[in-house]
Amino acid sequence: YISKSxxxxxxxxxxxxxxxxKEGLEGFSLELPDQPDNLEQLLxxxxxxxxYGVKTGHPRFFNQLSTGLDIIGLAGEWLTSTAxxxxxxxxxxPVFILMEEVVLRKMHSIIGWPEEDGDGIFCPGGTMSxxxxxxxxxxxxxxxxxxxxxxxxxxxxxxTSAHSHYSIKKSAAVxxxxxxxxxxxxxxxxxxxxxxxxxxxxxxxxxxFYVNATAGTTVYGAFDALNEIADICEHHGLLLSNKHRVxxxxxxxxxxxxxxxxxxxxxxxxxxxxxxKRKGLLQECNQLCAEYLFQPDKHYDVSYDxxxxxxQCGRHVDVFKLxxxxxxxxxxxxxxxxxxVFSTTIRNVSWKMTLKRRTDFQxxxxxxxEHSNVCFWPRARQRTSHGKSRNxxxxxxxxxxMEEGFTMIGYQPxxxxxxxxRCVFSNPATQRxxxxxxxxxxxxxxxxx
Amino acid sequence: YISKSxxxxxxxxxxxxxxxxKEGLEGFSLELPDQPDNLEQLLxxxxxxxxYGVKTGHPRFFNQLSTGLDIIGLAGEWLTSTAxxxxxxxxxxPVFILMEEVVLRKMHSIIGWPEEDGDGIFCPGGTMSxxxxxxxxxxxxxxxxxxxxxxxxxxxxxxTSAHSHYSIKKSAAVxxxxxxxxxxxxxxxxxxxxxxxxxxxxxxxxxxFYVNATAGTTVYGAFDALNEIADICEHHGLLLSNKHRVxxxxxxxxxxxxxxxxxxxxxxxxxxxxxxKRKGLLQECNQLCAEYLFQPDKHYDVSYDxxxxxxQCGRHVDVFKLxxxxxxxxxxxxxxxxxxVFSTTIRNVSWKMTLKRRTDFQxxxxxxxEHSNVCFWPRARQRTSHGKSRNxxxxxxxxxxMEEGFTMIGYQPxxxxxxxxRCVFSNPATQRxxxxxxxxxxxxxxxxx
Numbered sequence: 001y002i003s004k005s006x007x008x009x010x011x012x013x014x015x016x017x018x019x020x021x022k023e024g025l026e027g028f029s030l031e032l033p034d035q036p037d038n039l040e041q042l043l044x045x046x047x048x049x050x051x052y053g054v055k056t057g058h059p060r061f062f063n064q065l066s067t068g069l070d071i072i073g074l075a076g077e078w079l080t081s082t083a084x085x086x087x088x089x090x091x092x093x094p095v096f097i098l099m100e101e102v103v104l105r106k107m108h109s110i111i112g113w114p115e116e117d118g119d120g121i122f123c124p125g126g127t128m129s130x131x132x133x134x135x136x137x138x139x140x141x142x143x144x145x146x147x148x149x150x151x152x153x154x155x156x157x158x159x160t161s162a163h164s165h166y167s168i169k170k171s172a173a174v175x176x177x178x179x180x181x182x183x184x185x186x187x188x189x190x191x192x193x194x195x196x197x198x199x200x201x202x203x204x205x206x207x208x209f210y211v212n213a214t215a216g217t218t219v220y221g222a223f224d225a226l227n228e229i230a231d232i233c234e235h236h237g238l239l240l241s242n243k244h245r246v247x248x249x250x251x252x253x254x255x256x257x258x259x260x261x262x263x264x265x266x267x268x269x270x271x272x273x274x275x276x277k278r279k280g281l282l283q284e285c286n287q288l289c290a291e292y293l294f295q296p297d298k299h300y301d302v303s304y305d306x307x308x309x310x311x312q313c314g315r316h317v318d319v320f321k322l323x324x325x326x327x328x329x330x331x332x333x334x335x336x337x338x339x340x341v342f343s344t345t346i347r348n349v350s351w352k353m354t355l356k357r358r359t360d361f362q363x364x365x366x367x368x369x370e371h372s373n374v375c376f377w378p379r380a381r382q383r384t385s386h387g388k389s390r391n392x393x394x395x396x397x398x399x400x401x402m403e404e405g406f407t408m409i410g411y412q413p414x415x416x417x418x419x420x421x422r423c424v425f426s427n428p429a430t431q432r433x434x435x436x437x438x439x440x441x442x443x444x445x446x447x448x449x
Numbered sequence: 450y451i452s453k454s455x456x457x458x459x460x461x462x463x464x465x466x467x468x469x470x471k472e473g474l475e476g477f478s479l480e481l482p483d484q485p486d487n488l489e490q491l492l493x494x495x496x497x498x499x500x501y502g503v504k505t506g507h508p509r510f511f512n513q514l515s516t517g518l519d520i521i522g523l524a525g526e527w528l529t530s531t532a533x534x535x536x537x538x539x540x541x542x543p544v545f546i547l548m549e550e551v552v553l554r555k556m557h558s559i560i561g562w563p564e565e566d567g568d569g570i571f572c573p574g575g576t577m578s579x580x581x582x583x584x585x586x587x588x589x590x591x592x593x594x595x596x597x598x599x600x601x602x603x604x605x606x607x608x609t610s611a612h613s614h615y616s617i618k619k620s621a622a623v624x625x626x627x628x629x630x631x632x633x634x635x636x637x638x639x640x641x642x643x644x645x646x647x648x649x650x651x652x653x654x655x656x657x658f659y660v661n662a663t664a665g666t667t668v669y670g671a672f673d674a675l676n677e678i679a680d681i682c683e684h685h686g687l688l689l690s691n692k693h694r695v696x697x698x699x700x701x702x703x704x705x706x707x708x709x710x711x712x713x714x715x716x717x718x719x720x721x722x723x724x725x726k727r728k729g730l731l732q733e734c735n736q737l738c739a740e741y742l743f744q745p746d747k748h749y750d751v752s753y754d755x756x757x758x759x760x761q762c763g764r765h766v767d768v769f770k771l772x773x774x775x776x777x778x779x780x781x782x783x784x785x786x787x788x789x790v791f792s793t794t795i796r797n798v799s800w801k802m803t804l805k806r807r808t809d810f811q812x813x814x815x816x817x818x819e820h821s822n823v824c825f826w827p828r829a830r831q832r833t834s835h836g837k838s839r840n841x842x843x844x845x846x847x848x849x850x851m852e853e854g855f856t857m858i859g860y861q862p863x864x865x866x867x868x869x870x871r872c873v874f875s876n877p878a879t880q881r882x883x884x885x886x887x888x889x890x891x892x893x894x895x896x897x898x
Contacts, residue, residue: 149627150599176625178598
C-alpha cells in the first residue's frame with residue numbers, strides 16, 4: 001500500500017459516490033454481519049478499505065495541509081497503538097509522559113520562551129488546541145468562571161482576523177462566550193490582519209481578553225504581523241495567541257501557541273500541541289483532582305500525573321511518533337522549516353514557471369506567496385465573464401478530477417472572491433513534475449467543460 | 450512484545466522513578482539529539498520505550514478499565530494509521546465516514562432507538578463524549594447560546610450523582626456553566642443515585658436542563674435506576690444522558706448516550722462515542738460551514754461531510770478498529786456483554802472464593818457486585834484500628850507492588866471511606882489464577898508493612 005501510495009502511476013483515489021459504496025462494491029460490504037467473519041474475509045476487508053480510500057501520501061494529493069506518509073512517524077504510531085496506554089498518569093505511561101515534557105520543552109525554546117518556564121499538552125487536533133488557548137485566557141483573567149460560570153464574569157470579546165481558522169468561533173460557541181462575540185478584524189489583500197483595525201475594534205466595546213494571530217492562514221498562507229499585534233495587545237492588556245506555524249518574529253510574545261506537527265512537519269494524524277507561557281495555568285484551569293486517578297499519596301512526584309491538565313480524562317498518546325521523527329530527522333525539525341524551505345522552493349518554481357506565464361490561470365493575490373499555499377483561478381473558456389458560472393468552474397473541474405482520481409486539490413470562495421483553487425505543498429514526496437501534472441490536469445479538465 | 454505482554458512470568462511493569470528515567474537508563478535517553486540518530490539507534494529506542502512502559506494487556510494488569518490488547522483491534526489501528534486520513538469530509542475519508550454511519554446505526558438499535566433516527570460521532574475519549582452531551586443539551590433548550598453566549602440565557606443547573614465521573618463537572622467548567630452549578634445527588638451505599646433526592650434537588654433552584662445517569666460507575670460499578678430517573682426527567686422536562694456502558698432498562702429513554710468501546714469492549718484506545726437521539730442536533734449545534742472544507746456545491750451528497758458535526762476540525766479515525774473487531778467477533782459485541790458476562794464470571798468466582806472467605810479482606814460494600822468492579826480493603830496487621838494509618842495501607846502496598854512490577858491495581862478514597870482497592874475486570878486475558886495471584890500478592894505485601 002505504501003509503495004503504491006508513492007507511485008505516480010497509481011490513482012490518488014478510486015472515487016465512488018456514497019450510494020455506490022453503501023450498496024457494496026465487488027463484494028466489499030460495510031454492513032456488520034450477524035455471524036463472525038473469518039480471518040480471510042477480514043483481510044479482504046482491510047484490502048478493500050485501503051483500495052476505496054484516499055491515498056493522502058500520494059505525491060499528487062494537494063487537497064489538505066496534512067499530507068505525506070512518513071515511515072518513521074508511522075512506525076511511531078504503530079508502536080504507540082501496540083503499547084495501548086493512556087496519558088493520564090505517570091504510573092501507566094511513564095515513558096510517554098516524560099517524552100511529552102522533553103518535546104514540549106524543546107518547542108518552548110524554539111518559540112523563544114525559557115525552556116523551564118512554560119507548559120503545554122498534546123491535543124486531539126488544532127481546533128482543540130485553540131479551544132484550550134481561549135479557555136486558558138478566560139481562566140487567567142477571570143478564574144471565577146471555572147466554578148461560577150459565565151454569569152459571574154463580564155461579557156467578553158475576542159479578536160481574530162477574517163481569514164483565520166474557524167476554530168476560534170467554534171471555541172467561543174462551545175465555551176459559552178458566543179460566536180457573535182468573536183470580533184472579526186479585516187485583512188489586507190494578502191490575507192494579513194490589518195493591525196490598525198484591531199486597535200479600533202478593541203476600543204469598540206465589551207471586555208476584550210484574547211487576540212488570535214495566525215502564522216500561515218488556512219487559505220492564503222498569510223502571516224499576521226505578530227510584533228505589531230503584540231504591541232496592541234500589551235497596550236490593552238490582552239492575551240495573545242498564535243496558531244498553526246511558527247515563523248515570524250514576535251512569536252515569543254504570545255501567551256499561548258498552537259503548533260500542529262501533523263501539518264507542516266508531516267507527523268501522522270493526530271499530533272497537535274497547545275503551548276502555554278505561564279507554568280501552572282493549565283493545571284489550575286482544568287484540574288478537578290479525581291481521586292481514583294490522581295491520588296496525592298503516591299510514591300512518586302505526582303506533578304508527572306499530567307492528566308488533570310487536560311479537558312479529556314483518557315488521552316491518546318500522540319507524542320511518541322513526533323519524538324521518534326525528531327530523533328531521526330533533526331535537520332528537518334530543529335530549524336523548524338527545512339521542510340518548509342523545501343516546499344517554498346517547489347512553490348516558487350511552480351508559481352513562476354506555470355501560473356505566472358500562463359494566461360489560462362489567474363492568481364488570487366499578487367506577489368510571491370509567503371507560505372505553502374498558492375491560490376488561483378483556472379480560466380475556463382467562455383464562461384469566465386459571468387460571475388455565477390465562473391463560480392462553478394472549480395467545483396466542476398474538481399468533480400471530474402475526483403472521478404478520474406489522478407490528483408486532488410481543494411477549492412473555496414473567500415469573502416467577495418468566487419471559488420478558487422488552493423494548492424498546498426506539505427508533502428515531501430511531491431516534486432516539480434507533480435505540480436506540472438496538476439496544472440495540466442486542471443487545464444485539460446477545464447477545457448472539457 | 451505482544452506475546453511477552455500475555456506471559457504471566459513477565460512483569461507488568463519495570464518501574465522507575467521520574468528522575469531515574471530522565472537521567473537515562475542503560476543508555477536509553479529521552480533527550481532529543483542535535484544530530485539525527487541512525488536507524489539502529491531508533492530501533493533500540495523503540496525497544497526501550499516498550500521495555501520501560503506498562504504492559505496494559507498483561508493478564509495481571511487490573512489498574513484501569515481500559516485493558517487488554519486485542520489483535521484484531523490492533524490491526525485495525527495499524528491500518529488506520531497507514532491510511533493517515535481525517536474524518537472531516539467524505540472526499541478524503543469515504544470508507545471511514547460510511548463505516549461510522551453503519552456502526553453508529555447499529556449502536557442506536559442496541560440502545561433501542563430506531564436505527565434511522567439518531568445521530569452520533571466518535572470522540573477523543575469519554576470525557577469529550579460527555580462534554581458533547583452537555584453541549585448538545587444546552588443548545589437544544591437554548592439555541593441562542595451558540596451565538597450570544599451564556600449571558601443570553603438563564604443560569605443553568607445540571608445533575609449527576611456523587612459517584613459519577615468527574616467529566617460532568619469538567620464539562621460544566623469548560624462550557625462556561627460553572628462547576629458549582631453541577632448539583633451532586635447523593636448515592637446509596639451501593640453507589641446508585643438516590644432518585645428521590647434527584648427529585649428534590651431539581652426543585653431547589655436555577656434552571657435545570659440536564660441529568661446524567663451512569664450505567665456502571667467508575668469506582669463501584671453501580672447502575673443508576675434509569676427508568677426511575679427518566680420518569681423524573683420527563684416530569685420536569687429535562688434531558689437525560691447515560692454514560693459509559695449500556696445495560697439497564699430505560700436506556701432508550703435517554704436523549705444521549707456516551708458509550709466507550711475502548712472500555713468494556715476491549716477496543717484499543719481511543720474509541721468513544723456520543724450517541725444522540727435527535728437527528729440534526731449535532732450539526733445544528735456545532736456547524737460553522739467553513740467554506741474551505743464544507744463547500745455546498747460538491748458533486749456528492751454533502752450530508753456525508755460529517756466534519757461540521759464535531760467540535761474538532763480534523764478528527765482522528767477511531768471507527769475502523771471497532772468495525773473490524775465487530776466483524777470478527779460479533780458474538781462478543783452484538784449482545785454487548787458476552788465479554789461482560791465473562792468478566793462477571795471471574796468476578797463472582799473471585800469474590801466468592803477469595804474475598805468473602807478470607808478474614809484478611811473486607812469488601813467496601815455488601816452484596817454481589819453489579820458490574821466488573823470489586824472494591825475492598827486489605828486488613829494489614831496492627832494498623833487497622835487507626836483511621837489514618839489504615840488510609841496508608843493501600844498506597845503502601847501499591848508502592849511495593851509497582852516497584853516489584855508483577856501486578857497492578859488502583860486505589861482511591863471515596864466520600865467517608867479511606868483508601869481501598871478497586872479491582873476491575875475487563876481484560877479477556879485475565880483468568881482465575883490471575884485474580885488469586887493479585888489477592889495473594891496484596892496479602893504478602895500487606896504483611897511486610
